[in-house]
Amino acid sequence: MKILVTGSAGMIGRKLVERLALDKTLGGKVIQSLTLVDVVESPIPTGSPKDTRPIIADFSEKGVAATLILERPDVIFHLAAIVSGDAEANFEKGYKINFNGSWALFEAIRQEREKDSQNGSQTSSYKPRFVFASSLAVIGPPFPDPVPDSLATTPTTSYGTQKAMTELLLADYSRKGYLDGVGVRLPTICIRPGKPNKAASSFFSGILREPLAGQEAPLPVSDDVRHWFASPRAAVGFFITAATIDTSPLGPRRSMTMPGVSATVGEEIDALRKAAGDKAVALIKRVEDPFIAKIVQGWAGRYDPQLASSMGFAAEKNFDQIIKVYQEDEMGQ
Amino acid sequence: MKILVTGSAGMIGRKLVERLALDKTLGGKVIQSLTLVDVVESPIPTGSPKDTRPIIADFSEKGVAATLILERPDVIFHLAAIVSGDAEANFEKGYKINFNGSWALFEAIRQEREKDSQNGSQTSSYKPRFVFASSLAVIGPPFPDPVPDSLATTPTTSYGTQKAMTELLLADYSRKGYLDGVGVRLPTICIRPGKPNKAASSFFSGILREPLAGQEAPLPVSDDVRHWFASPRAAVGFFITAATIDTSPLGPRRSMTMPGVSATVGEEIDALRKAAGDKAVALIKRVEDPFIAKIVQGWAGRYDPQLASSMGFAAEKNFDQIIKVYQEDEMGQ
Numbered sequence: 001m002k003i004l005v006t007g008s009a010g011m012i013g014r015k016l017v018e019r020l021a022l023d024k025t026l027g028g029k030v031i032q033s034l035t036l037v038d039v040v041e042s043p044i045p046t047g048s049p050k051d052t053r054p055i056i057a058d059f060s061e062k063g064v065a066a067t068l069i070l071e072r073p074d075v076i077f078h079l080a081a082i083v084s085g086d087a088e089a090n091f092e093k094g095y096k097i098n099f100n101g102s103w104a105l106f107e108a109i110r111q112e113r114e115k116d117s118q119n120g121s122q123t124s125s126y127k128p129r130f131v132f133a134s135s136l137a138v139i140g141p142p143f144p145d146p147v148p149d150s151l152a153t154t155p156t157t158s159y160g161t162q163k164a165m166t167e168l169l170l171a172d173y174s175r176k177g178y179l180d181g182v183g184v185r186l187p188t189i190c191i192r193p194g195k196p197n198k199a200a201s202s203f204f205s206g207i208l209r210e211p212l213a214g215q216e217a218p219l220p221v222s223d224d225v226r227h228w229f230a231s232p233r234a235a236v237g238f239f240i241t242a243a244t245i246d247t248s249p250l251g252p253r254r255s256m257t258m259p260g261v262s263a264t265v266g267e268e269i270d271a272l273r274k275a276a277g278d279k280a281v282a283l284i285k286r287v288e289d290p291f292i293a294k295i296v297q298g299w300a301g302r303y304d305p306q307l308a309s310s311m312g313f314a315a316e317k318n319f320d321q322i323i324k325v326y327q328e329d330e331m332g333q
Numbered sequence: 334m335k336i337l338v339t340g341s342a343g344m345i346g347r348k349l350v351e352r353l354a355l356d357k358t359l360g361g362k363v364i365q366s367l368t369l370v371d372v373v374e375s376p377i378p379t380g381s382p383k384d385t386r387p388i389i390a391d392f393s394e395k396g397v398a399a400t401l402i403l404e405r406p407d408v409i410f411h412l413a414a415i416v417s418g419d420a421e422a423n424f425e426k427g428y429k430i431n432f433n434g435s436w437a438l439f440e441a442i443r444q445e446r447e448k449d450s451q452n453g454s455q456t457s458s459y460k461p462r463f464v465f466a467s468s469l470a471v472i473g474p475p476f477p478d479p480v481p482d483s484l485a486t487t488p489t490t491s492y493g494t495q496k497a498m499t500e501l502l503l504a505d506y507s508r509k510g511y512l513d514g515v516g517v518r519l520p521t522i523c524i525r526p527g528k529p530n531k532a533a534s535s536f537f538s539g540i541l542r543e544p545l546a547g548q549e550a551p552l553p554v555s556d557d558v559r560h561w562f563a564s565p566r567a568a569v570g571f572f573i574t575a576a577t578i579d580t581s582p583l584g585p586r587r588s589m590t591m592p593g594v595s596a597t598v599g600e601e602i603d604a605l606r607k608a609a610g611d612k613a614v615a616l617i618k619r620v621e622d623p624f625i626a627k628i629v630q631g632w633a634g635r636y637d638p639q640l641a642s643s644m645g646f647a648a649e650k651n652f653d654q655i656i657k658v659y660q661e662d663e664m665g666q
Contacts, residue, residue, distance in 0.1 A: 091509065140585050144483075152483050154504065154585040161505040165498045171487065172494040176424065252473050252487040 001029040004068055006059050006105075007079030007133070009038035011192065014045075016077060016236050021047040026075060027244035037068060038080065060101025069108035072126050075243050078105060079133040084159040085198060091158060098162035102132070106169055110178045127180055130170065131242040134183040134255050136228065138164040139300065146304040149257055156298055167255040174247075174254050182242040183255025187230040187303075187315070191326040200295040204229070207265070208272050208323060211280040212331070220289030223266035226301025230260045230315040231325040241313050249311070256308040259315040261322060262301055271319035275327070334362040337401055339392050339438075340412030340466070342371035344525065347378075349410060349569050354380040359408060360577035370401060371413065393434025402441035405459050408576050411438060412466040417492040418531060424491060431495035435465070439502055443511045460513055463503065464575040467516040467588050469561065471497040472633065479637040482590060489631055500588040507580075507587050515575040516588025520563040520636075520648070524659040533628040537562070540598070541605050541656060544613040545664070553622030556599035559634025563593045563648040564658040574646050582644070589641040592648040594655060595634055604652035608660070 003020065007013040017036060024031060024047065033051035036042035042054040057064050059080055080101070087094030113124035137160030138153040153164040170181035192205040196217075203220055204227060210217035230238075238258050247254075263271075273281050305313070316322045327333040336353065340346040350369060357364055357380070366384035369375035375387040390397050392413055413434070420427030446457035470493030471486040486497040503514035524545075525538040536553055537560060543550035563571075571591050580587075596604075606614050638646070649655050660666040 150477075150485050152485050152586075153501070155501070156508070156585050158505055158509070161501050165501050168486070168488070168494050168498050168501075172491055175489070176491070252489050253485075 001026060001031055001075065002033045002035070002071060002073045003031055003075045003077070004035045004037065004071075004073035005077045005079065006037045007081065008036035008042040008054070009040045010079060011194070012133070012189065012232060012235050012239075013038065013077075013079045014043060015232050016079070016239050017042070017048070018045040019236050019240065021045040021049075021052075024049070026240070029074075033071075035068065035071065035073065058097075058101075060097045060104060065101075065104035065108040066111065069105065069112050072112060073128055075129045075131065076105065077131045077133075077239055077243070078102060081133065083199065084137060084157055087159040087162060088157055094158045094162055098159065099165050102166040103169055106130070106173045106179065110173065113178060127177065129243055130179045130181045131239055132166060132170050132181060132183045132255070133239075134167055134185045135160065135163045136185050136187065136257065136300070136303070138167060138185065138255075141298055141300075143300040145300070146262075146302040147257070147300045148304050149253065149307045171252055171254040175252065180247055181254045182245065182247060182250070184238050184242050185255060185257045186235055186238070187228045187258055187260035189232055189235055190229040190322055191330075192232070193326070193330045200292050201227075203292070204265075204268070207284050208268060209326070211272060211283040212276055212323075212326070214283070216283045216285055218287040219265065219284050220287055220292040221265060221296055222293075223269065224264055225293075225296055226262060226264045227296070227299060228260040228262055228301060228303055229319075229322060230258060231322050233325045233329060234260075234315040238313055238315075241311070245311050250307075253307060256311070256313070257303050257305040258308050259305045259313055260303065261316050261318055262303075263319050264301075268319055271323055274320060275323045334359060334364055334408065335366045335368070335404060335406045336364055336408045336410070337368045337370065337404075337406035338375075338410045338412065339370045340414065341369035341375040341387070342373045343412060344527070345466070345522065345565060345568050345572075346371065346410075346412045347376060348565050349412070349572055350375070350381070351378040352569050352573065354378040354382075354385075357382070359573070362407075366404075368401065368404065368406065391430075393430045393437060398434070398437035398441040399444065402438065402445050405445060406461055408462045408464065409438065410464045410466075410572055410576070411435060414466065416532065417470060417490055420492040420495060421490055427491045427495055431492065432498050435499040436502055439463070439506045439512065443506065446511060460510065462576055463512045463514045464572055465499060465503050465514060465516045465588070466572075467500055467518045468493065468496045469518050469520065469590065469633070469636070471500060471518065471588075472590075474631055474633075476633040478633070479595075479635040480590070480633045481637050482586065482640045504585055504587040508585065513580055514587045515578065515580060515583070517571045517575050518588060518590045519568055519571070520561045520591055520593035522565055522568055523562040523655055524663075525565070526659070526663045533625050534560075536625070537598075537601070540617050541601060542659070544605060544616040545609055545656075545659070547616070549616045549618055551620040552598065552617050553620060553625040554598060554629055555626075556602065557597055558626075558629055559595060559597045560629070560632060561593045561595055561634060561636055562652075562655060563591060564655050566658045566662060567593075567648040571646055571648075574644070578644050583640075586640060589644070589646070590636050590638040591641050592638045592646055593636065594649050594651055595636075596652050597634075601652055604656055607653060608656045
């Protein structure tokens with residue numbers, strides 16, 4: 001089986017490739033090749049198949065998608081995107097990469113199939129599984145609590161709009177039989193390894209990650225703010241599940257809200273206390289930030305991801321587990 | 334005020350232009366010019382402003398949108414599209430016209446605004462009202478009864494996908510302040526004047542229109558099939574309302590399901606009996622058509638269009654009124 005990963009140098013992309021290299025199979029089939037595409041060099045983890053090839057390219061540039069699809073990968077993990085803040089600040093760039101770039105991949109697949117019919121075949125044998133990294137940013141307020149799978153996508157950012165439009169295309173290309181698509185709406189990933197970043201959601205990881213390392217962390221919102229979380233390990237699991245499920249029960253809903261842990265900031269802090277004591281909790285410094293508080297108010301705190309759960313997608317059950325994953329995967333405990 | 338209408342030679346487009354020519358004003362402002370774009374010649378109704386110009390052009394062809402927007406129309410009624418069956422049979426053509434063509438209009442507006450900032454203005458004074466003819470095809474089963482405004486758009490046709498994607502763009506361009514968009518999801522228009530067409534919904538009009546003219550009409554489904562209707566006159570009213578409402582209460586939901594009459598085929602027939610007697614009803618010939626029956630099963634029969642109703646959109650209350658509109662507007666009664 002041949003696998004293509006876009007965004008393979010990103011945090012989740014790297015972890016997904018590590019998992020594939022470790023598993024050596026996907027859905028019971030041996031992984032023969034891994035093609036790893038990103039705008040920077042993708043690391044090749046130990047255990048990768050011999051035919052593993054990092055490509056430095058912007059998948060949204062003209063002709064790149066067709067080149068990537070020419071090898072007819074059996075499974076495509078499409079994780080590459082520019083982030084929400086970038087897409088909001090750079091309107092054209094966001095649509096070019098997050099929407100038109102994704103569409104170019106879908107079109108490259110359809111064109112690749114067309115070659116077979118031009119060669120006289122009635123139908124093409126090429127119909128890859130296409131796993132698309134979507135986002136809960138496709139949904140916007142007002143939110144019922146919990147948010148059902150059937151809620152309209154009324155995004156409040158260009159990023160969410162681009163993801164929602166790509167979800168629609170993914171469903172239509174799947175319905176037409178051009179590819180076999182599964183969209184994965186990721187919860188906020190927590191605990192993100194590394195340094196704080198400029199995302200408004202950065203503090204959700206920071207108030208655990210920094211104290212676990214003995215460092216101070218700012219908390220810009222109140223303890224009762226509720227949000228929806230899953231670990232990086234769970235996110236990788238979502239992608240593996242999306243690549244291997246039987247898609248026939250999905251119907252027109254090809255993109256699914258993923259399971260997660262609904263927790264308040266206060267519950268995060270309680271879990272930190274259990275894991276690392278009062279000394280760690282004391283490192284959280286309350287520094288109100290009305291700008292961040294307002295952004296966070298636009299996010300839902302609880303979802304009812306019935307479809308994904310029924311399809312076998314699973315996340316952690318509570319924040320104790322989320323912290324444990326971080327300690328195991330990032331702190332070597 | 335300058336007005337641009339795309340699809341101005343279509344059934345609803347013609348009626349909309351007739352209404353504008355009759356009213357001579359829109360939202361209290363005198364209509365100075367009407368630019369009427371369609372792939373065939375648009376009729377110019379009596380009473381049109383002196384500066385009325387029919388243009389034969391495909392708005393989705395390169396450069397056409399920019400030319401149309403160059404005049405900076407204050408209100409754009411974007412009705413042009415290829416129909417569902419055509420978009421389903423011709424995948425590329427459907428996306429090119431129904432989606433990329435609409436996007437080209439949005440982009441032409443954004444680029445027109447850009448000219449002002451290149452000329453040194455802080456902000457552009459150009460921000461047209463953009464009224465988009467969407468469709469209930471953006472929604473797909475399973476349907477709650479009634480279908481709420483908040484239901485996810487899971488279209489089951491390429492046409493519905495293209496309309497749903499355009500709705501998302503319309504909302505994002507509105508949110509960014511590039512235009513002031515209102516999307517109008519039309520019910521099935523009944524009674525359509527003219528001849529039966531190949532649309533699966535054609536019979537809903539045919540079983541009234543043909544008997545009212547003393548002719549036989551086939552009925553391919555059972556009497557208990559429920560559907561959602563508005564007259565052509567109501568549809569024109571939706572577009573006028575969409576052009577003149579205060580959009581500030583809309584929030585991120587820029588596209589709205591329109592009010593309509595929820596009625597079964599049996600209720601249509603009862604209304605025909607009241608209007609034209611048993612002799613007319615006897616002209617309906619039951620000819621089962623499982624193909625059409627199956628398509629119709631994929632449509633919802635009842636909506637709860639709270640947002641549109643609260644914004645002042647209104648349709649007929651029952652089928653007696655729908656028949657009366659046809660008799661007045663098409664039969665000169």
